[in-house]
Amino acid sequence: MKNLTILETKKALINKEFSAVELTRHYLNRIEHCKDINAFVTVCADKAIESAKKADELINKKQDLPLLGIPLGIKDLYCTKGIRTTACSKILENFIPEYESTVTQNLLNNGAVFLGKTNMDEFAMGSSNTTSYFGPCFLPYCKKSNKAMKIVPGGSSGGSATAVATDLCVAATASDTGGSIRQPAAFAGLVGIKPTYGLCSRYGMVAFASSLDQAGPITKNVADAAIMLKAMASYDIKDSTSENVSIPDYKSVLGQSIKGMKIGIPKEYLEGLNNDGLRLIEEAKKWLIDAGCTIVNISLKTTPYALPAYYIIAPAEASSNLARYDGVRYTHRSEQCDNIEDLYVNSRTEGFGEEVKRRILTGTYVLSAGFFDAYYNKALKIQKLIKSDFQQNAFNCVDVILTLTTPSTAFGIEEVGQMSPVEMYLNDIFTVTANIAGLPAMSIPCGLSSKDNLPLGIQLIGNRFDESSIFKVAYVIEQSANFEELRKNIMWRKEYEQ
Amino acid sequence: MNNNLINGWEVIIGLEVHAQIATKSKLFSASPTEFGAEPNTHVSFYDAAMPGMLPVLNTYAVDQAIKTGIAINGKVNKISRFDRKNYFYPDLPSGYQITQMFFPIISGGYIDILLEDGSNKRLRIHHIHMEQDAGKSVHDIAPHFSFIDLNRAGIPLMEIVSEPDMRSSYEAVQYVKSLRNILKYIGACDCNMEKGNLRVDANISIHKPDTPFGNRAEIKNINSTKFLGDALDYEIQRQIMEVEAGRKIPQETRLFNSNTGETRTMRSKENADDYRYFPDPDLKPLILEQSRIDKIKNELPELPEARKKRFINDYKLTEFDATVLVDDKTVADYYEKAVNAAKTPTESAKSIANWILGELFAFLNKENKNINELLFPIEYIAYLVDLIQDKTISGKIAKTVFADMIETNNNPKDIVKKLGLEQIQDENIIKQAIDEVLKNNPKQLEQYKSGKTALFGFFVGQTMKLLQGKGNPEMINNILKELLDK
Numbered sequence: 001m002k003n004l005t006i007l008e009t010k011k012a013l014i015n016k017e018f019s020a021v022e023l024t025r026h027y028l029n030r031i032e033h034c035k036d037i038n039a040f041v042t043v044c045a046d047k048a049i050e051s052a053k054k055a056d057e058l059i060n061k062k063q064d065l066p067l068l069g070i071p072l073g074i075k076d077l078y079c080t081k082g083i084r085t086t087a088c089s090k091i092l093e094n095f096i097p098e099y100e101s102t103v104t105q106n107l108l109n110n111g112a113v114f115l116g117k118t119n120m121d122e123f124a125m126g127s128s129n130t131t132s133y134f135g136p137c138f139l140p141y142c143k144k145s146n147k148a149m150k151i152v153p154g155g156s157s158g159g160s161a162t163a164v165a166t167d168l169c170v171a172a173t174a175s176d177t178g179g180s181i182r183q184p185a186a187f188a189g190l191v192g193i194k195p196t197y198g199l200c201s202r203y204g205m206v207a208f209a210s211s212l213d214q215a216g217p218i219t220k221n222v223a224d225a226a227i228m229l230k231a232m233a234s235y236d237i238k239d240s241t242s243e244n245v246s247i248p249d250y251k252s253v254l255g256q257s258i259k260g261m262k263i264g265i266p267k268e269y270l271e272g273l274n275n276d277g278l279r280l281i282e283e284a285k286k287w288l289i290d291a292g293c294t295i296v297n298i299s300l301k302t303t304p305y306a307l308p309a310y311y312i313i314a315p316a317e318a319s320s321n322l323a324r325y326d327g328v329r330y331t332h333r334s335e336q337c338d339n340i341e342d343l344y345v346n347s348r349t350e351g352f353g354e355e356v357k358r359r360i361l362t363g364t365y366v367l368s369a370g371f372f373d374a375y376y377n378k379a380l381k382i383q384k385l386i387k388s389d390f391q392q393n394a395f396n397c398v399d400v401i402l403t404l405t406t407p408s409t410a411f412g413i414e415e416v417g418q419m420s421p422v423e424m425y426l427n428d429i430f431t432v433t434a435n436i437a438g439l440p441a442m443s444i445p446c447g448l449s450s451k452d453n454l455p456l457g458i459q460l461i462g463n464r465f466d467e468s469s470i471f472k473v474a475y476v477i478e479q480s481a482n483f484e485e486l487r488k489n490i491m492w493r494k495e496y497e498q
Numbered sequence: 499m500n501n502n503l504i505n506g507w508e509v510i511i512g513l514e515v516h517a518q519i520a521t522k523s524k525l526f527s528a529s530p531t532e533f534g535a536e537p538n539t540h541v542s543f544y545d546a547a548m549p550g551m552l553p554v555l556n557t558y559a560v561d562q563a564i565k566t567g568i569a570i571n572g573k574v575n576k577i578s579r580f581d582r583k584n585y586f587y588p589d590l591p592s593g594y595q596i597t598q599m600f601f602p603i604i605s606g607g608y609i610d611i612l613l614e615d616g617s618n619k620r621l622r623i624h625h626i627h628m629e630q631d632a633g634k635s636v637h638d639i640a641p642h643f644s645f646i647d648l649n650r651a652g653i654p655l656m657e658i659v660s661e662p663d664m665r666s667s668y669e670a671v672q673y674v675k676s677l678r679n680i681l682k683y684i685g686a687c688d689c690n691m692e693k694g695n696l697r698v699d700a701n702i703s704i705h706k707p708d709t710p711f712g713n714r715a716e717i718k719n720i721n722s723t724k725f726l727g728d729a730l731d732y733e734i735q736r737q738i739m740e741v742e743a744g745r746k747i748p749q750e751t752r753l754f755n756s757n758t759g760e761t762r763t764m765r766s767k768e769n770a771d772d773y774r775y776f777p778d779p780d781l782k783p784l785i786l787e788q789s790r791i792d793k794i795k796n797e798l799p800e801l802p803e804a805r806k807k808r809f810i811n812d813y814k815l816t817e818f819d820a821t822v823l824v825d826d827k828t829v830a831d832y833y834e835k836a837v838n839a840a841k842t843p844t845e846s847a848k849s850i851a852n853w854i855l856g857e858l859f860a861f862l863n864k865e866n867k868n869i870n871e872l873l874f875p876i877e878y879i880a881y882l883v884d885l886i887q888d889k890t891i892s893g894k895i896a897k898t899v900f901a902d903m904i905e906t907n908n909n910p911k912d913i914v915k916k917l918g919l920e921q922i923q924d925e926n927i928i929k930q931a932i933d934e935v936l937k938n939n940p941k942q943l944e945q946y947k948s949g950k951t952a953l954f955g956f957f958v959g960q961t962m963k964l965l966q967g968k969g970n971p972e973m974i975n976n977i978l979k980e981l982l983d984k
Contacts, residue, residue, distance in 0.1 A: 077550075079548075079549060079550045087549070095549065097549070098543065098548075099543055099548070101550060202552065203551075203552055204550040204551075205550050206549045207550060207780075210779035210780050237554065238552060238554060239552050240552065240553065240555065240780060240781050240782055241781075241782060317779050319584075319774075320584050320594050320774070320776070323584060323593020324547040324549070324591060324592045324593050326586060326588075326593060328588050328591070329546060329591065340588060367584070367774035368772055369772045369774075372774075376776060
């Protein structure tokens with residue numbers, strides 16, 4: 001049962017090498033064994049065993065579903081009926097939804113088994129999983145240069161990345177508003193895809209920034225990502241921003257020839273890269289040229305404006321989306337309140353963490369009378385420019401864009417305290433553009449840093465609803481990079497090894 | 499020339515009418531909108547703003563707004579948008595109201611009102627936007643707790659915003675009445691003011707003509723046309739007194755107290771809330787196809803103005819009678835049903851109008867009833883007029899029949915039979931009666947013959963009396979004339 005992919009697990013289940021219940025128990029034990037890595041904030045063992053039993057019944061009846069009996073970790077911002085959902089905030093500490101998010105319902109319909117809810121930055125605001133009310137989680141890896149230092153899994157889907165990297169589940173759901181799937185996937189040496197905005201329903205996902213949030217998976221390889229995304233995505237009338245498009249079988253395109261495809265490399269994403277980054281880009285180019293692709297140097301001049309626009313639009317929407325957590329209904333309510341004003345102020349002051357407060361304040365400020373045009377409206381204009389920049393200067397002449405996912409590898413938890421909020425925000429510099437433009441983007445593990453042997457990811461950005469092209473190219477990169485071999489060079493913390 | 503100046507002051511009034519759109523479900527959720535349910539029984543996860551819940555626009559509500567826009571001669575915008583108005587209040591679960599701040603569904607428009615002197619005035623409408631209602635906070639159940647009822651949260655509203663075109667409380671009241679009538683005609687709003695279906699915010703200021711407008715006071719949440727008139731009259735007087743006493747009118751929000759008839763300050767606008775409006779990212783822009791607008795336009799029912807014109811042309815009613823009839827859709831519908839039930843609709847139309855506006859209205863007023871509360875079928879009014887038209891009864895007898903009908907709810911035809919009220923049209927019987935009258939009144943007959951022809955009426959009256967009021971008056975006239983002038 002060691003570090004199996006979805007396909008390997010399914011094969012073993014069908015061949016009765018083990019049952020879904022045995023597999024689920026194995027993962028529950030591993031979660032318990034690795035408890036202090038803090039990947040899961042809620043474990044739903046009973047429900048998991050129950051689902052696994054049902055899966056075994058179906059397997060015995062020779063029925064099949066894409067995720068039948070596959071134990072998953074679910075990011076704690078998906079509302080799961082009867083299972084506590086907190087978005088890793090104190091303000092939702094005791095919230096148990098009476099409804100199921102569309103994405104998780106789709107996964108259940110596909111036969112999946114939910115092991116529990118994974119850790120994340122509070123309300124998905126963060127790039128290191130250190131803003132979680134339930135405390136940080138960390139990767140099972142060591143820095144070669146500083147073995148004692150605990151390494152962040154990135155954020156906000158840090159728990160999902162940690163869980164999959166540590167093999168506490170086969171795959172996990174995540175969500176991405178500015179890079180929250182791809183950056184943790186890159187840090188953990190995993191595959192993560194944020195699909196086109198509107199491919200997955202947001203119904204039942206705790207909202208951070210509605211116009212940017214998208215669901216997606218973090219998986220051990222590209223094929224698993226294809227299976228997971230296909231299962232998660234659906235047109236949903238309950239989400240007015242969901243798009244009614246047909247969802248291809250992404251798995252079927254894996255291994256198809258990419259000969260003749262044009263890969264764009266925007267020069268703005270190369271500026272200031274360190275040697276590891278530059279080396280990786282060069283390697284990737286070579287692999288793709290070998291596969292018959294043409295590399296096209298392109299320029300996306302609006303790139304530097306994406307991060308500032310993101311840090312206006314996202315907090316603005318968040319400041320409004322988080323207004324519902326007011327101490328009146330299902331949230332934490334302060335003991336100290338003599339009037340309604342106190343109830344709001346004290347409940348929210350006690351219930352929200354520092355980073356969430358910072359973003360609510362930023363968002364409130366940029367929407368305020370007198371600042372609205374200077375900030376929010378301008379950011380929306382930049383968003384339009386970025387979108388048309390991608391169409392005119394990239395997808396007019398290339399099929400897929402290739403960049404690094406993050407400028408550097410995972411950092412130490414101790415280093416987080418030394419970073420200013422803005423330094424932390426720079427983690428998203430290569431990833432936010434896809435959110436701002438609503439484009440699909442994937443991170444694929446490709447190499448290790450020379451100094452620390454920590455994973456680095458390549459990001460592929462595709463045109464709207466052209467996830468298939470990304471999957472095709474990603475599969476070639478995955479094969480060429482042979483990351484499975486490289487992975488052996490990552491230093492593990494002994495206690496989490498299997 | 500404005501005849502409405504008070505002491506040289508011109509009054510400027512603009513109204514914001516909040517009309518609840520008549521729908522079965524809420525603007526962004528499937529919860530029912532039915533009035534008067536147990537608290538918090540019409541609340542979905544969305545209405546309670548649970549995490550991750552999203553709005554789904556009620557297309558029927560959109561159609562009603564489009565219909566209203568067409569009915570008030572406005573422009574239906576093919577692209578409009580929903581925005582969030584952010585503020586904290588316990589009965590606003592999401593912490594924001596979804597409204598249309600920047601790009602409303604309807605721009606422009608107007609309605610014509612009838613002024614006291616019989617002339618028309620056109621009052622412009624600035625725009626109509628859609629928005630959600632808030633829930634209700636209840637503070638008077640327990641001393642130390644407030645309660646929240648979210649049944650109303652998310653109910654669809656249209657805010658119909660006028661230009662500041664009204665110059666008197668009368669015009670403002672007429673505007674609301676006309677608007678209410680249009681909304682009822684097209685079925686976009688039930689306009690039941692007791693149920694809060696229609697609420698008015700009035701903006702009012704005074705100035706001397708040809709000088710800039712004064713600061714305005716906004717009187718919030720007025721829920722009847724009577725209160726609107728009272729509130730405006732009070733506020734006009736108050737503002738004039740203030741200004742004439744040398745004080746300034748502050749920009750403020752005021753509340754009307756219907757018990758005292760006064761308005762009082764609610765909050766100053768100087769430190770107004772900042773609602774941080776921005777486009778709702780959970781909803782796409784509302785894009786309307788021309789075909790959808792055309793379809794609604796084609797299916798639009800007849801509007802009060804058109805109906806009035808038709809009543810005047812087809813039924814030969816006076817402008818006044820037609821105005822009164824169309825002023826209430828139920829009355830106009832009642833009238834038209836009655837006309838159609840008559841044997842000779844065109845000929846009977848005017849008479850039916852007279853009966854409804856005269857006897858029937860008098861009865862309804864006395865009993866404080868609505869026309870749809872009458873227990874006899876609408877057709878009976880037509881039957882009554884039929885009986886007059888075919889001369890079965892006289893107009894005078896008809897009043898007796900009517901009185902019986904509203905009391906017993908019986909068919910006029912049966913009443914006439916039962917009470918033996920058919921008109922006497924037999925020439926011989928009438929002749930006999932006249933002969934008897936002439937025989938019994940020799941003195942008057944002599945006077946008449948000697949030239950006192952005014953006594954003709956006396957003989958008619960006596961004959962009618964003898965015939966118990968049932969004689970055909972026309973025949974009595976003719977036969978009497980014949981006999982007297984012999």
